[in-house]
Structure formats: structure tokens, C-alpha cells
Amino acid sequence: MSTSETDITKQTTTGNFIRTIIEDDLQSGRHSTIVTRFPPEPNGYLHIGHAKSICLNFGLALDFGGCCHLRFDDTNPAREEIEYAESIKESVNWLGFQWGEHLYYASDYFEQLYQWAEQLILQGDAYVDDLTAEEIRAHRGTLTEPGTESPYRNRTVEENLDLFRRMRSGEFADGARVLRAKIDMASPNLNLRDPVMYRILHAPHPHAGDSWCIYPMYDYAHGQSDSIEGITHSVCTLEFESHRPLYEWFLDRLGIYRPRQYEFARLNLTYTVMSKRKLLQLVQDGDVAGWDDPRMPTLVGLRRRGYTPGSIRAFCERIGVGKSDSWIDMGILEECVRDDLNANAPRAMGVLRPLKLVIENFPEGEVEMFTAANHPQRPELGSRQIPFSRELYIEQDDFMETPVKGFHRMVPGQEVRLRYAYIVKCTEVVKDGDGTVVEVRCTYDPDTRTGGPAAGRKVKGTIHWVSARHALTAEVRLYDRLFSVSNPDKGGQDYKSFINPHALEVLPSARLEPSLADAEGESRFQFERQGYFTVDCRDSHPGAPIFNRTVTLRDSWSKEQTA
Ligand code: ATP
Numbered sequence: 129m130s131t132s133e134t135d136i137t138k139q140t141t142t143g144n145f146i147r148t149i150i151e152d153d154l155q156s157g158r159h160s161t162i163v164t165r166f167p168p169e170p171n172g173y174l175h176i177g178h179a180k181s182i183c184l185n186f187g188l189a190l191d192f193g194g195c196c197h198l199r200f201d202d203t204n205p206a207r208e209e210i211e212y213a214e215s216i217k218e219s220v221n222w223l224g225f226q227w228g229e230h231l232y233y234a235s236d237y238f239e240q241l242y243q244w245a246e247q248l249i250l251q252g253d254a255y256v257d258d259l260t261a262e263e264i265r266a267h268r269g270t271l272t273e274p275g276t277e278s279p280y281r282n283r284t285v286e287e288n289l290d291l292f293r294r295m296r297s298g299e300f301a302d303g304a305r306v307l308r309a310k311i312d313m314a315s316p317n318l319n320l321r322d323p324v325m326y327r328i329l330h331a332p333h334p335h336a337g338d339s340w341c342i343y344p345m346y347d348y349a350h351g352q353s354d355s356i357e358g359i360t361h362s363v364c365t366l367e368f369e370s371h372r373p374l375y376e377w378f379l380d381r382l383g384i385y386r387p388r389q390y391e392f393a394r395l396n397l398t399y400t401v402m403s404k405r406k407l408l409q410l411v412q413d414g415d416v417a418g419w420d421d422p423r424m425p426t427l428v429g430l431r432r433r434g435y436t437p438g439s440i441r442a443f444c445e446r447i448g449v450g451k452s453d454s455w456i457d458m459g460i461l462e463e464c465v466r467d468d469l470n471a472n473a474p475r476a477m478g479v480l481r482p483l484k485l486v487i488e489n490f491p492e493g494e495v496e497m498f499t500a501a502n503h504p505q506r507p508e509l510g511s512r513q514i515p516f517s518r519e520l521y522i523e524q525d526d527f528m529e530t531p532v533k534g535f536h537r538m539v540p541g542q543e544v545r546l547r548y549a550y551i552v553k554c555t556e557v558v559k560d561g562d563g564t565v566v567e568v569r570c571t572y573d574p575d576t577r578t579g580g581p582a583a584g585r586k587v588k589g590t591i592h593w594v595s596a597r598h599a600l601t602a603e604v605r606l607y608d609r610l611f612s613v614s615n616p617d618k619g620g621q622d623y624k625s626f627i628n629p630h631a632l633e634v635l636p637s638a639r640l641e642p643s644l645a646d647a648e649g650e651s652r653f654q655f656e657r658q659g660y661f662t663v664d665c666r667d668s669h670p671g672a673p674i675f676n677r678t679v680t681l682r683d684s685w686s687k688e689q690t691a
């Protein structure tokens with residue numbers, strides 16, 4: 129798989145409030161250039177919510193000629209893995225964004241962060257606490273009641289420094305002590321009630337190796353990392369709004385450069401879940417086939433499903449960036465990929481649930497070739513030849529022995545057009561012992577081919593087909609939404625009880641036009657009247673592609689012309 133399909137040079141972030149702030153900052157001379165960052169923790173795969181943050185941060189940098197750092201916020205070795213970091217890099221590139229030489233790891237700052245922690249101790253701004261995690265929680269107070277000061281809060285600077293150094297040297301067990309900022313146990317903002325800065329954890333680190341047994345907490349590491357890198361606009365999601373005073377407190381006490389933090393509303397998307405914990409659980413419990421299962425909202429999953437990077441960027445542009453929490457309908461994401469594929473995907477004919485059609489008056493052994501445009505609006509995409517013969521496959525759905533009202537497709541005694549080819553008339557129905565239709569027979573009108581004397585004759589329906597003996601037999605996987613309710617997280621019921629049992633239907637022997645045999649991984653097609661399909665990049669083999677349904681058609685062609 130190539131890492132990047134498109135290297136983009138512009139991501140329009142028009143009209144969001146952060147953009148306005150940046151314009152003002154550049155105009156007033158507060159900054160001459162901007163530096164943003166995308167700071168994932170390498171503890172899972174990126175999902176569509178992260179794409180919003182990526183498009184925003186990298187997009188702003190592109191639009192204003194600044195740069196955007198990719199920084200791994202890797203302060204918790206217990207949950208982090210190299211595999212995740214690698215996948216994150218690949219996904220950011222795939223979306224079309226480049227960090228250039230600006231790849232950073234918070235863990236590379238561990239020594240500096242440690243030195244700053246000693247500085248805070250020396251200033252009387254931090255202390256070593258021997259309370260357990262539960263005791264600290266119990267002392268924290270509530271939104272309406274102040275917290276209680278730890279009995280260890282007023283240790284001397286010397287004692288704190290000695291204990292902290294011994295924490296670092298590995299003298300104490302996990303959880304025995306922590307380093308806390310000495311701020312205000314009565315602050316109305318709970319984040320300022322002496323937050324923990326360091327904890328003891330005897331565990332190797334995927335990037336930093338085994339040099340540390342104390343690790344900084346996110347809140348202590350994040351702002352200082354921004355400061356070290358000279359970030360100008362530190363953009364994060366709304367839940368960090370109440371952390372901003374702490375972000376500023378650390379930087380001010382240390383007397384170092386203070387970037388400004390801005391918060392925007394995270395993406396909430398219907399019919400899926402985005403918590404990494406839940407996504408991991410779905411993978412571990414085997415509810416999906418992996419992080420890149422095409423039902424997953426992960427970027428690797430969406431990619432395998434057939435989403436293009438451009439469609440995801442278009443989605444992020446379309447939903448905008450605001451300050452109040454809202455829900456975005458999954459239909460909008462689907463619409464974005466549909467728009468992209470409608471404009472760009474070559475057309476093909478594929479019969480998903482085949483029914484044999486025999487043309488009685490077409491000579492046995494003869495093959496006729498029809499020319500089909502690869503795209504109705506884009507002649508530059510060329511055309512291809514499609515073989516036609518006496519035995520074809522049509523869609524089971526396109527035949528009704530006793531038609532319902534308005535059904536204008538294959539019906540006994542009725543004419544229907546075979547797309548790109550002839551008008552045929554159904555003459556006979558063949559059934560098996562159970563009464564199931566196993567074959568339909570018809571006659572064709574030789575004058576109705578393109579250029580023929582009766583080419584213009586109108587019939588009410590047009591259906592797609594493939595020649596039986598030329599067809600490629602392929603597995604087609606029909607994917608749909610992972611959950612069957614719009615908000616699987618709501619209502620106190622286990623979200624897993626809402627998994628959509630029909631989110632994957634495997635059709636083992638669809639019949640596709642032969643040109644598709646050579647389709648390579650990730651190539652995308654519109655199967656006429658059926659939807660958009662992408663070659664599965666994991667399970668396909670050369671000459672034997674497996675197709676994933678990316679999204680259904682908006683359905684105008686089939687509704688208008690064949691219903
Ligand atoms: P957690 O902190 O639970 O591991 P997370 O989703 O916040 O999960 P991070 O790796 O910390 O994971 O996220 C990296 C960046 O992506 C952060 O700046 C975060 O604000 C942003 N982000 C995460 N989820 C969303 C979302 N749903 N919408 C927009 N931005 C998001």
C-alpha cells in the first residue's frame with residue numbers, strides 16, 4: 129500500500145473561529161508565523177474524530193504558511209505501543225498531510241520535564257505526597273465542597289527534593305508516592321486542586337526505553353511540550369477548557385514561553401462509537417475483524433472500506449469547527465464519499481445475486497462486444513469492451529414473475545433493456561423442485577443495439593448484466609453502519625447490544641464484468657445501480673479481487689430509469 133494518495137497543498141478552513149484568531153494575531157504582529165500541532169497518544173488507531181483535529185491543525189498551518197507538528201503524547205507507557213505510532217503516521221500521511229522534519233515525542237522531553245519539576249519543588253510549587261490514589265481522590269472534594277489538604281503538603285523543599293530524586297532512582301514501588309503541584313485545594317476548578325504531576329510506574333517505555341520509572345501526567349507534560357516546540361496556537365477539544373488554567377499555571381511558574389490554548393467541539397458521529405476503549409474492546413472481543421475492519425470509524429477502517437482521503441477532508445470542511453457540542457449525522461460522511469466517487473469512480477457492471485438469463489434466439493457460441501463509457505460525464509476516463517453472449521446473469525431482484533405495481537424490469541411478456549446492449553423480452557421461467565426461479569429465458573431484438581434501426585425504442589426499464597461465461601466470480605462484502613441506532617452510547621444499555629447484525633453481508637459468488645479481474649487494491653468503482661465498491665486491500669489476491677461496498681448509491685439512476 130502506498131502511504132499517500134494525495135499530497136495536498138491546501139485545506140480550506142474558512143470561517144472557523146480559530147482561523148479568525150490567527151488572522152488577527154498575524155495582523156497585529158503578535159506572531160509572524162504560526163505553529164500548530166496534532167498530539168495523539170499512541171494508544172490506539174486514529175478515528176474520524178481525529179481527522180477533524182488533523183484537518184484543522186495541519187489545515188491551518190497550510191493555509192497560513194506555518195507548520196504543524198506531529199507529536200506523540202506518549203506519557204503513559206502502560207497503554208502505548210509502537211504499532212499504534214506507526215499506524216498514526218501512516219494515517220496522517222494518507223489523509224494528505226506532511227509534518228516534514230517536525231516529528232516529536234513528549235517522551236524526548238522527559239529529562240527537561242524532570243528538571244522543571246525539580247525547579248517547581250525548589251520554588252515551593254510542588255511536593256511529594258505519600259497518600260494513595262484512593263486517598264487523593266477522597267481528599268479532592270467535590271464541585272460544591274473544597275478539598276482537604278494532604279498531611280504531606282507542607283514538607284520542606286529539601287525533603288521533597290530528596291524524595292523526588294529517590295522516586296526517580298527507583299527506590300519506591302508503583303503507587304507509593306506521587307509528585308503534586310501545590311496550588312489550591314479549595315479552588316473552584318478541580319483541576320487546580322494540587323494535581324498529580326508524576327507517578328511511579330516501573331515499566332519500560334516504547335520510545336524512551338527503560339530509563340524511567342516515574343512518568344509525567346498529561347497535564348504536566350502537554351503545555352511544556354507545546355512551549356518547547358514554540359507552538360503558537362495549541363488547539364484541543366472542549367473538555368480541556370477547564371484544564372487551561374493549569375496549562376497556564378505550569379508555564380507561568382516555570383517562567384517559560386506560553387502558547388495559547390483554544391478549544392473546539394469534538395466530533396460526535398451517529399451510528400458509531402469513537403472512544404478508543406470501546407474500539408479496542410470491539411477488536412478484542414472479535415465483534416469486528418480488526419482495527420481496519422471496514423465497519424470501524426478508524427481511518428484504516430474507512431480506508432479499507434473505500435473512503436478517499438479527499439472525501440474525509442471534504443467532510444471535515446463541511447462540518448466546520450465550532451465551540452458547542454453537536455452531533456453530526458453519519459449520512460453526511462457517506463454523502464461526502466458518494467460525491468467523490470460519483471465524480472471520480474469508473475463505472476462497471478456487477479451482478480451481486482446472480483440469476484441465469486438465456487437468450488433463446490442468440491446463437492450459441494457467439495460473442496458480441498459492446499462499448500461502455502467508463503464514466504458518463506468524463507470521456508477522458510475512456511471506455512471498455514464488454515462481452516455479450518447467449519447466457520447472461522442478471523440480478524435476482526430484477527426479475528418478478530408476478531410484478532408488483534410499478535415494477536418495470538424483467539417480467540414475463542415484458543420488454544426491458546439490457547444496459548449498453550439489446551432490448552429483450554422474457555418468454556419463459558424455469559423453476560426447481562421447490563418452485564424457486566433458477567433461470568429466465570428471453571428473446572432479443574437484434575435491431576435495438578446502439579446504432580441499430582430500433583436503437584431509440586423506449587422501454588420502461590434498463591437492467592445490468594454480465595456474460596455468464598466471461599464473468600469474474602468474486603466475493604463481494606456489503607458493509608453497512610456498525611450500529612443500528614443513532615447513539616449506541618445513550619440510554620444506559622450496553623452499546624454492544626446495538627451492534628447492527630446486518631452491517632456485513634458476504635456474497636461469495638457475485639458475477640462481475642471481466643475487466644474487473646485486474647482491479648488492484650483500493651481501486652474504486654461504481655457498480656451500476658448497486659453502489660460504490662472498492663477492492664479490499666487486505667484479502668484480495670492478484671486476479672482475484674474481493675470488493676467492499678463503500679456506500680450505496682444515492683439511487684437516482686436506478687429509481688428513475690428502472691423502478
Ligand atoms: P484518549 O485521550 O481517551 O486516549 P483521544 O481520542 O483524546 O482519546 P488522543 O490521542 O489524545 O486521543 O487525541 C489526539 C488529538 O485528537 C487530541 O488533540 C484530541 O483533542 C483530538 N481528538 C480526539 N478525538 C476527537 C474528536 N472526536 N473530535 C475532534 N478531535 C478529537
Ligand code: MG
Pocket residue numbers: 169
Ligand atoms: Mg486525549
